[in-house]
Amino acid sequence: MRVKMTDNRICKLLGIKYPIMQGAMAWVADAALASAVSNGGGLGIIAGGAMPRDLLEKEILKAKELTDKPFGLNIMLMSPTASDALDLAAQHKVPVVTTGAGVPGKVLERLKPLGTVVIPVVASVTQARRVEKQGADAVVAEGMEAGGHVGELTTMAIVPQVVSALSIPVIAAGGIADGRGIAAAFALGAEGVQLGTRFICCAECAVHANFKQAVLDARDRGTVVTGRSTGHPVRCLRNKLTAEFEKIEAAGASPEEIEELGVGKLRDGVIGGDMDWGSLMAGQSSAMVNDIRPARLLIEDLFKEAGEISGKLGALL
Numbered sequence: 001m002r003v004k005m006t007d008n009r010i011c012k013l014l015g016i017k018y019p020i021m022q023g024a025m026a027w028v029a030d031a032a033l034a035s036a037v038s039n040g041g042g043l044g045i046i047a048g049g050a051m052p053r054d055l056l057e058k059e060i061l062k063a064k065e066l067t068d069k070p071f072g073l074n075i076m077l078m079s080p081t082a083s084d085a086l087d088l089a090a091q092h093k094v095p096v097v098t099t100g101a102g103v104p105g106k107v108l109e110r111l112k113p114l115g116t117v118v119i120p121v122v123a124s125v126t127q128a129r130r131v132e133k134q135g136a137d138a139v140v141a142e143g144m145e146a147g148g149h150v151g152e153l154t155t156m157a158i159v160p161q162v163v164s165a166l167s168i169p170v171i172a173a174g175g176i177a178d179g180r181g182i183a184a185a186f187a188l189g190a191e192g193v194q195l196g197t198r199f200i201c202c203a204e205c206a207v208h209a210n211f212k213q214a215v216l217d218a219r220d221r222g223t224v225v226t227g228r229s230t231g232h233p234v235r236c237l238r239n240k241l242t243a244e245f246e247k248i249e250a251a252g253a254s255p256e257e258i259e260e261l262g263v264g265k266l267r268d269g270v271i272g273g274d275m276d277w278g279s280l281m282a283g284q285s286s287a288m289v290n291d292i293r294p295a296r297l298l299i300e301d302l303f304k305e306a307g308e309i310s311g312k313l314g315a316l317l
């Protein structure tokens with residue numbers, strides 16, 4: 001897509017060449033991946049996840065060494081380390097902060113006066129309207145096709161609704177893994193896209209080779225959402241762990257028992273390479289991820305394909 005920085009509000013806001021963000025992914029998105037994406041013309045994002053303060057600080061400093069381009073930090077609001085991540089974002093003047101899983105009022109209050117660009121991830125129009133009022137610079141509207149924590153609406157449904165409801169720019173996420181998805185997101189009114197699952201299979205992504213292979217091998221129905229009864233549903237590749245989640249949820253396990261089963265499992269899967277009992281967060285687009293490419297090449301290819309598709313659409317409509 002021939003996106004000119006001057007024409008696109010997301011490129012202008014973030015100071016990037018291509019309107020694409022690499023979604024934060026706990027245990028996956030470190031400084032190496034984030035800086036590779038930023039150097040490739042998108043916005044790379046370090047996942048704060050539940051990382052201890054000293055480790056997260058090292059990642060932020062490492063990203064500053066690896067790129068002179070803007071990058072972001074994601075604060076998982078329900079994480080016990082969220083306030084440490086907020087302090088570090090302020091202290092190290094991280095240019096962009098995205099927030100997940102919660103109400104970002106405190107983050108906006110603290111970081112907006114410092115000039116940080118703050119972009120909450122939302123899963124409904126109500127959430128989107130609220131964060132716009134609180135001063136968010138843009139939102140990521142994420143559909144339930146996504147990997148990780150999910151809402152109820154699909155990308156096709158949420159993006160145009162959020163675009164119609166807000167004046168700030170909207171970034172589409174969930175189920176986008178190629179140029180077709182990017183062109184579709186822009187047709188729905190998005191001005192940028194956030195991809196998570198596709199970036200797992202980047203050359204610079206340091207996850208266990210087993211996890212990358214599992215994403216490459218995944219088929220169309222290869223993911224499942226578990227944990228709906230806890231109020232924190234999560235989409236992962238199907239394995240023994242997701243079958244166990246389904247079993248205990250069907251048997252009426254309490255939210256605490258269900259949450260307990262997941263403790264430490266994301267690390268076991270994505271870093272430890274345990275494909276049976278690790279949590280393998282990934283989205284429905286896994287089935288469309290068929291190769292491992294360096295971030296720069298991937299981003300260039302994605303926008304080349306999106307541009308070609310958008311050029312052909314006029315003749316079809």
Ligand SMILES: Cc1cc2nc3c(=O)[nH]c(=O)nc-3n(C[C@H](O)[C@H](O)[C@H](O)COP(=O)(O)O)c2cc1C
Binds near residue numbers: 074147
């Ligand atoms: C392994 C994994 C971990 C994730 N962790 C986080 C996280 O810590 N914070 C967050 O806001 N989103 C998280 N997400 C969501 C992504 O940032 C992104 O929005 C999502 O992957 C986009 O959908 P896609 O997977 O279909 O591309 C995670 C996704 C995956 C696949």
